[in-house]
Each structure stands twice: as structure tokens, then as C-alpha cells.
Amino acid sequence: MKEINVAVAVLCFDGGQLGDEFLVAKRLMHQHQGGKLEFVGGKIEPNETARSALVREVAEELGLDISANLAVRMGVIRHEYTDDAGRADKKVALHVFKVMLDLSQYKTFKNQQFGKDGQVLSWLSTDELHAKKDEFPAANARIFEWLKLPQYLAISQPLANFTSVQQWAEHYAKVCEHRQNAPLYVRLQASISDERAAIEAVAKVTAGGACRLIVPLSNFLAYQDKLSQAARAQIVALKLNHDELMTAKAQDLVQNWAVDLPILASCHDAPSIQKANALASLSVAEGRGAGLVAILLSPVLPTATHPEAAGLGFERFGELAGLSDVPVFALGGLKPDDLAQCQAYGAWGVSGIRGFGG
Template sequence: MKLQNPHTNPIIRVAVAVIRHKDEFLLAMRKAHQHQGGKLEFVGGKIEQSESAPSALIREVQEEIGLDLQTDQLVRFGVIRHDYPDKSVELHIYQANLNNHQYQEFRHRTHGTEGQSLHWLGLSELLASADRLPKANVRIIDWLSMPSQIIISHALAHFAGIDEFINYYVDKLPNHAWFYLRPQADLVTTMQIYRAMRSKRADVQMIAGDGLYRAYQDEMAGVVVKISAKTLAQCEDVAFGLTQDIPQDIPQDVRLLLGVHDEVEVQRANRLAVNARVLAGLVSPVLPTLSHPDAPALSWDGFEKLASQLSMPAIALGGLSLCDNITAKQHGAIAISGIRGFL
């Protein structure tokens, strides 16, 4: 995966609102004469020099469609940097969750204040509409596809053998679960488990480590690849004088999750995400874990600090259970992940 040479266009900073009510999303259509005319887009506009991104978003949404948002309705999603041939943009993305009154007011509104048409799309329709959006907005669809939880497997040693491991997860995983296969076994054994899981539970979104993916890439279409902190440290950004990019045998359209533990890894993740298809950063360990009870933990405040610096959504990991879902979201997580207490 090669980094592209950066464009020399001035960067335009834009605040973007992913306006939603439950699983419905409000988008506007750009007029034919505009840049990317005829495309659906999330509502937003340019951030002025003296503005914060949330302030600009609230102002632009009110000016463009007449919707009054409050700061406490905004949840930071991430930052997307994209180069078009004629301009470069830096999009500051926030989810804006409408209350029932706002939804009822806007659910039948067909045009914004500038005459642009407005469209409500259900989540499944939106996820299938990448070609209807400007390229800079497509990453948002990836982010919206993320689940509220990711289940990580126990080590194979936790079970009596491979069959018990497979049968346990085949029986226990919820429908359409996201499942990180991490049996801490050799690659041949791990791939044997992977093949069995794919054949028995085709509905499950499998996540594999980058080592397994590189070894068996031809059999792993559709998998999400977890990039370890060690591999992330090897990633290249020419501008920073480092030596190599993400392994070249991982195609650029493969969806990635990145392991993040500190501010150095946050910066590495952000640089990689400029050109790679990064879904989220797995930020850990939030709390002490049973496997490493004495290892330093971030705490929720530490997690929130790192999450706020990531240019992609953050997933909380380490010492968590399903009961931590609300707390995690209050500290900036879009999802939680763990081994114990998730099944």
C-alpha cells in the first residue's frame, strides 16, 4: 500500500454533521453547478478561522437547512483528509442525534434554505450508497457500518481443543456479530479455526490479525484486518522520514482496525489513516484486565484523551463488559470490545 504524494492545494477545513434519528439519516443533494454536483452529502460547511468545528457545524446546519442543533447533541466521529484534483479538504465529522421533536419537524421537509433537496435514507440504504456520495464522504459510511460491540475470542488454551473452541463460538455468537479471532495459536491452527467459523457462521464479520491475513490473503475476502501496534510502528509516512508503509501485501481497500495504546501510536494511526481504509482505533487497556491485573490502565479519562486525538472513531478495550457501553459512549467511544463478559 503506497502513500500518495500530497497535493499542494490549500486545505479547506469543513465541519460535517451526520444527522440521524435512530437508523435514519438526513442528507442534502449538491446542486449541479457545485463541486461534486448531483451527489448526496452530509450537511455542513467551511470552518471560519476563528471558529471551532462544533460551532461551525451548528452555524452551517442552521444556515443550510434551518435546523437548530445544540452542542450536547454532537458526538465527535473523526477527521477525514482527502485530496481532489482541484482542492484538498479536511472534514471534521460529528454525529448529530435529533430528538423526537426535531425529527417530526424535518421528516417531511424536502428542501433546505438554499433550495437544495433533502433526503432521508435508512441505514441499510445509506451503507449501499457509497457511489452517490463525494469520495471524501465515503469513509463515513465505513464508520457507520461499525457495530456497538466487538467480541474477541479466548485463547485456544482456554478450551479442551479446537472443536470445543469452534463449537462454543458457533453456538454463542449473536447474529451478525463482529468477531476478532485471536486464539494465540500458530498460523496453521488459527487458519483451520477461521475456515470452520466462516463455513458454519457466514453471518459473522470476521476480524483477523495482520499476520494471518498476509499468510492466507487469498482465502480472506471480506475480512477486517487488525493491525497490531508492532506493525503500526513499521508503517511509513514519507513526510516523517520513516522507512516503510503498511505491508504492501495488504490491498488499499481492505478495512483495518488499529491497536492504539498511547499518544505516539495515536499519531501513527492518524498518519496511516490518511491513505488507508481505517475503520477505528482499538484504544486499550481502559481498565485493569484479569489476564494482566497489574499492567497500567488508561482509565476512562485517559481513554477519552486518546480518543479525542484520533482522526478515526475509537473503540474501548480492556477490562470491560457490556455494562460499560453507556460509560464508554460518554467518554467518546463508538463501541466496546472484550473477551470476557461479552457472551
Template sequence: MAVEQNSLIENYSIVIVNVAVAVIHYQDQYLLGFRAASQHQGNRYEFVGGKIDAHETATQALIREVSEETGIDIANNIAVKLGRLHHDYGDKRVCLQVYRIEVTAQQYQQYKNLSQGLEGQKLTWVEKQKLLAGDYDLPAANKTILAWLQLPTQISITYPLEHFNNASNPMTVWVQYHQEHLQIGALVYIRIKETGTEESINQLLHLRNDIKAIIPYNFYTEKADNTVINRQIVARHLTQAQLMQCSNGIAKNDIPDFIIASSLPLVVSCHDKESIDAANQLAKACLKHQLAPVIGIFLAPVEYTQTHPDTSPLGWEAWSRLAELADIPVIGLGGLSPVMSDQAMLHGGVAVAGIRQFFK
């Protein structure tokens, strides 16, 4: 996989440093280093990684840096692309190319007591729950990675309301069906287009307080009297059409008020290069202005789907080429099943999503 040169010149003056970042873990144990006080962004924890040399790809740099810093050989481990982060520290601009790498049980047993790296830096394994809770102070550019790590490998999508049109009260049956059939602890994209259904969404979340939800961006306002339900809602969703409507303004740093006002991360839908470019622009703008991040792209359709029978599927190879363009974690959608999550990762994604195959 080709990557940019280690140092590029932007506007003839600003140097951008490309860095490979390895989010190394074994199950829910994650490996962090600690930066010395004398270093840039010192006295903070960080994921393992370093500069990408001019002759290297990002994955080659990962293998070299992890070996040099920890002694762990990840040449045969799968590197799952999470995304790219473009961050301006004021005195330095960096592009972090971030990959998640799970070590084997044998590797973890060998290195689980590792407390000092080969370059003298402190190393520690930390629990994912504590990492995501912010117990470990990370550089600003790393904090979006924590939001990315909250995405599971499988995401359920609700049936459209029209699927229950034969019922005397479709909305009641919609709630009942999803209450009974959603997997325990699932992350669910509540894809419902009809207005006036917010109360039914709230009802489903109340009945299934074990699930987390992605909701349409204009279907919910954060309310103090809905504290429990607020905790279940982890992101808002923009369709491709909504994303493209925002794109001209975003290019001029005119970010829509609903994005500025919300503390919830965004998930967007994309189907082509143009929309992925728009999603990348939005992600950069959110990072620049310290807004809630864009944490995922639904890229579809991979395969033929009954939901959109007239849409030609991309196929895995074309899907993979589009996924490589994204600066954000990519989720496969369209004719997929939960067992295809590994296939998505091999093609540049982090997860799969769907309707029919994702219910018990």
C-alpha cells in the same frame, strides 16, 4: 474542544479548509443533502455541514451549520466523534471533522418529510442499508465515512486459545465455545495468535454464518472458493507492534505490500500517543492512495483487565485525551461491558469491545 483554524497555510502555499460534517440519523434513516452542479464536487449527495469559522469549535460549527441548512436544532443532541479526514481534491485540500448525531423521535417526526433545505438545497432521508451499499453517489472524501458507519457500538473478542488448555483438544473446544456463546449477528475480533489455526477460524465462520469478523492481518488470504466466508470477514487487524513496524515506511510513502494488496479495511491497536500518530499516518496514506481505509482503533486498556493484569489502566479521562488525537473512530477496550458504550461515546469513542462481558 479546540480545533484548528478554518484556513491554515501548509508549506506557505496550500490552503487547508476545515469542515464540520454532521452524519445525522434517526435509527437507520440518514439525512443527505444534494450538491448543485455548479458547486465543487457537484451533482453528488453529501452529509450536512460546512466550514468551521476561526472562532468556532467543530461542535459549535455543527450546531450552526445544521440549523442554517435544515432548521434542526441539535444543540442538545449528543455529537459522537467519528474521525477526521484529510483529503486532497487537487484544487482544494480539506480536513473533514466528522460527527454522528442521532436526532430524537420527536425531531424526526417533525423533519422526516423535509425535502428542501433553508438554503434551497435538496434534502432526503435514506435507508442506511442503501447508503452503505453505494446507492447514493458521495464525494470521494465522504466514502470512508460509510466504512466507519459499519462499526457497531459493541464488538466481541474471542478468548485466547490458552484459555482452553485444560481440554484434550483446545482448538476444538475453542470453536465449540464461540459457536455456542457468540451473540447473534455480532462483530467479532478473532484474536488468536497461534499459527496453523486458519482452518478452525474458517470452521467457526462456517458454523456461525450470521457473524462478521475482524481477523489478524496475516492469518487469511482471500480465496475465490471461500466466497461466503469472505463476505463475513470485514477487516484485518494490526497489533500495535505490527503498526509501529510499518510506521517508518509509511512516513516515506512506502506502504507495505500486504496493505496494498488487500481489499479489506484495517483495524489497529494503540496504547499511547506514538501509536495513535502512526495510525493517523497510515489512515492518511490509505486515503491518499485510494486503498482500503483504516476504520477503527482499539485503544486500551481503559480499566483493569484479567487478560493483561500487569498493565496499568488508562482510566476514562486519559483515554479520552488520547482518543481526541485520533483521526479514526476509537473503540474502548479493557475491563469494559456492553452497557458502557454510551460512556465511551461521551469520552470521544464510538464503541466498546471485550471478552467476558460480551458473550451470552
């Protein structure tokens, strides 16, 4: 069965303190998946890129010109629909972008009830959108996991750079508070017992509230049953390093992972991205928790942490990011202010150590 490539626009307005709002449509009853809610989009023609198709489809369906808007690449979702008898019905590849609308566009469409084809339009807050995720086609399920991802990700320095676990915890509690919603990847390069102690110490310093932690998956498996409730509540995701990703063990971990914590993986080249794509697809097919939802692609630029590794450069980074089926965090020699440049080359977000308070 031929795969149909579709461009999908997650149209969003940043309302500041009021929160994000998303413009969605309701599919006409005679269409495939009729009556379902949908993000605006449509088929990519043979002579089009995903981005050009995105602009054309939004203009055709809404009369909205997004050619000058920021369109952040999220990923590619491959899904096969079946009919009522369980037979293959339709195979799609959704090329998903989050498109940020400006205030003028928001005001123009805020009270518009119908699209150009008569489809019902509505604006949903972030909470309303996630509450209605079951009203969208099954292929869209992955988008809701991606929308939970931050666009900044801080990485800790090793424990050896501090005088004690307590000093490390106090430092990164302040980093978490300053960076607000940016999670912290706990990269201690220390023993498993020290890592567990550091996580417990952060929970005590912040009274269990300020930090959102990402921890190494293999280490988490060793101490998860020993963590206090407050410490466990801080952990929002798990991570596979590059070497773990490339082993057969990674497939077993993802395939048998039943805890609803998303997994991120480190990638440095095309083979590792292909492996991450396979694991992301596997976790979706198996329905095992959130699965693999994003990668960290590095090093974009040379770093003090790994001076022996030449940077990819933005052009090569963009080529590799385009191979990923999941959102990409740019990593290596970057600062938070580099987000826009990284997104121009296909990143979802940006990550780092020293430039992020490390």
C-alpha cells in the same frame, strides 16, 4: 494552501427493525461541488470547536436544534480537491460526527423537501445511501467505510482456555449469535494452523452464517489461500497489533494491500495513533482496498488480561481519542453497557473479552 476545517453531521434516525434512515442534502449548483449530495455541515470558525460548529451549521441550514442530541465522533478526513487541469483547488479537513435524531425530529423533517437555503433534502435508507456514494463529493468516501463499522466488538479468549478447537468454536458460535452484529476478533494466541482450524470449525458449526470474524493480518497472509470458501466468507476485517503497527512492515502491508478487507490497529499512546493516522491516509491515497479504518485504544481501565498495565482512565482516553483521524474502539475493563460513557469521551464503539461473552 490553507486547510479548511469543516464540521460534518451524518444525521441518522434509528428506525429499529425498519433500519436506519439518513437525512442528506443536494448542494446548490453555484457551490463548490455543486449538484452533489452531501451530509449537512459547514466551516468551523476560529473560535469554535467542531461540535459547536456542528450545532450551528445544522441550525443554519435546516432550522434543526441538535444541541441535545447524541453526536458520536467518527474521525477526520483530510482531502485535497483538484480542478479540471489537475491543479490543487481546495484542501479540507472534515470533522465527522454521526448525529442520532429522535422521533420528534424525524417526524418534523420526514416530509420537508428543502433546507433553509433552498437545497433539496431527502431521506435515504442504509442501502440507498451506500448505493449513492458516488454522488457525494470525493472527500466523503471514507464516511461510507466508517458507517459499516459496528459499535460493539467482541474479543475471544485464548485457545488454551478451552479443551479443544471444537469447544472454542462452539462457544464463540453462540457468542456471535447472542451478540448479533458484533464481530469477533479471533485472538487465539496459538499456532497459525490452530487458528485456521478454529476458523474452519466455526464455519461448520454455524453453517457459514452467524459469525463475522476479525483475524490477525499477518496470520491471514499465511493461510488465506488454504481456507474453505465458507470460512473465508466469515472474515470481515484484519487487525494489526501494536508492535506490528510500529514497524516499517506495517506500511508495506497497507500500501500493497489490494484485498477489499478493512484493517484495524491496536494503539496505546500518541505515537501509535499518529502512525495509524499516517497509514489511514496512505491507504486512502493509494486506493488500496478499504485500508486502515479504525483503531482499538487501550487499556481504558485495568484488566485481568494485562494486570501489569495501568488504565488510561476516561480523561486520558478522551485526549488520545481526539488525536485519531479514524473511529476509535475503547478497550480494557469495559462492558457493552459502557458504550454511552465511552462515546462521551470520543469513542465510536466499545470492545472487550469477558464482558462480551468471552
